[in-house]
């Protein structure tokens with residue numbers, strides 16, 4: 172088994188699926204000519220391997236999604252790349268009113284097997300280019316929403332997403348593209364809609380996904396040095412939401428913290444906390460806590476950006492506060 | 499075109515007209531709720547266009563779609579039942595008047611977000627091109643739809659990739675209550691194609707044969723790999739924007755003037771009767787047949803059951819999704835009988 176980057180894992184998933192099915196195509200802005208393959212290099216080299224199936228398209232996000240929906244309904248399996256999640260706003264109607272509704276509103280007569288790949292993230296790019304809309308996407312019936320945190324999951328989940336018959340929002344993360352992890356050489360799939368124990372522990376349950384699952388794992392290592400044993404659950408899929416492991420874990424640890432990158436209020440963390448307490452109220456020794464991004468448009472300045480986003484140390488602080496407090 | 503085909507055009511236009519009148523009646527009888535957009539006065543466009551295309555050519559339309567669905571082969575029964583919100587409707591009562599569909603002949607549906615379907619239609623055309631299946635897509639919209647972003651994004655992309663698609667604008671000169679001169683910087687809609695180097699034609703939308711010819715040319719262009727065409731069919735609607743529109747803003751004299759150019763009477767007088775293809779009695783017989791056909795559809799809808807409540811969650815996803823219950827928030831069993839229907843409330847006049 173080799174260690175590869177999250178970026179490379181995504182590319183391998185697409186390569187395998189394009190070899191597997193001639194109807195899989197990739198359409199996106201600047202994914203062929205620019206820099207030999209994309210603003211973040213995820214599709215690098217694929218255009219050469221699959222002539223005519225990886226195409227640069229106009230800067231028309233609503234059309235990238237809309238043509239993807241049409242092509243998907245008509246026998247193709249398009250992977251539509253939106254350069255960053257911020258630009259999906261231009262295509263919101265096409266995603267919410269069209270991609271997500273076709274099969275239900277037309278009573279199963281239409282299906283939309285497409286993947287919308289787009290990175291979340293920040294990197295000193297200020298408020299229009301540093302956002303996280305996980306909670307919005309996850310609230311829409313008809314969409315499946317995936318946010319992997321490791322190269323292994325990135326590959327296995329993207330392969331599942333491409334074969335899936337529903338529209339899938341596949342949320343990558345700019346800050347994870349360069350991270351490395353073990354990925355088997357043999358083919359494998361990670362099923363959509365299954366959370367995973369990232370780490371077993373006895374003292375407190377941390378529920379997270381995407382970059383914050385990565386940060387939470389770092390936090391768990393730091394907390395272990397202080398003798399606090401974290402059980403970390405990585406949701407991986409945000410819709411359909413699998414809280415089975417989180418519930419199982421809470422029944423053991425009696426404490427839970429939900430960690431997310433996006434804005435706190437009306438966020439997915441609130442939904443998860445509410446659902447968990449509805450079903451495990453009697454097991455809880457403390458209110459479920461939340462770690463989230465601050466509710467401000469992201470500033471450019473280094474210190475302000477750092478202060479706005481949650482990192483491992485925020486998770487450490489939240490866990491310690493919960494463990495120290497007497498109820 | 500032979501005489502039979504000409505008579506058939508007449509019969510189809512009349513069927514669409516009579517169907518619309520019947521749905522208006524059913525709306526006033528509260529069998530139909532929500533938004534109901536009728537196409538009276540514009541029938542020659544749908545009939546002319548559909549007569550120029552192959553049965554399996556693809557079609558997308560806006561919400562003014564009853565005629566298109568029937569012309570594509572959906573039974574008047576299934577369309578009326580959909581308007582009634584019944585289980586026997588084209589989508590089992592899910593989409594209603596604005597979202598009819600008939601996939602047996604690649605009618606991909608009526609769409610109610612202005613401009614929302616132009617991109618989808620282009621995507622279906624891209625897949626036709628990818629698969630080399632020779633099918634041409636027709637994408638119908640109103641004049642008001644030529645100002646929204648998707649119009650420009652779709653036209654640019656369709657021309658760039660030379661997609662087999664016809665963008666057919668039914669220019670009835672109004673977007674709800676706003677005249678084309680008040681909503682479009684360029685009232686000659688077909689000229690908007692110039693910005694994309696796209697072929698374009700303007701046609702009298704009240705002349706069924708002229709529409710047929712224009713669409714036939716555009717389809718040939720699409721099939722030959724020469725790319726898309728923007729067709730502007732100029733017409734006028736006899737009724738308000740929808741049944742919710744009391745139609746007070748339009749000039750009465752203008753309406754009366756356009757009614758003199760009614761596409762159905764015009765075709766009957768100037769072609770069928772004038773050339774001796776049909777007699778007045780023939781036309782009366784056709785009219786009686788069509789009326790009976792539409793009455794039957796209304797009766798069918800009236801006697802059809804409402805959709806079963808336990809179908810509510812069906813088809814949100816293509817395959818049942820595991821873990822949907824977990825968390826309690828994604829799938830809840832429908833509360834049978836717990837809510838009173840709220841569709842009769844105040845819901846605007848779109």
Ligand SMILES: Cc1ncc(C[n+]2csc(CCOP(=O)(O)OP(=O)(O)O)c2C)c(N)n1
Nearest residue numbers: 562610611612640641642643672673674848
């Ligand atoms: C994006 C969007 N904005 C507004 C509306 C409300 N609306 C429905 S129909 C309509 C007028 C459209 O006029 P036109 O495209 O000319 O078609 P027509 O109704 O005349 O056939 C408007 C504004 C809508 N459905 N979608």
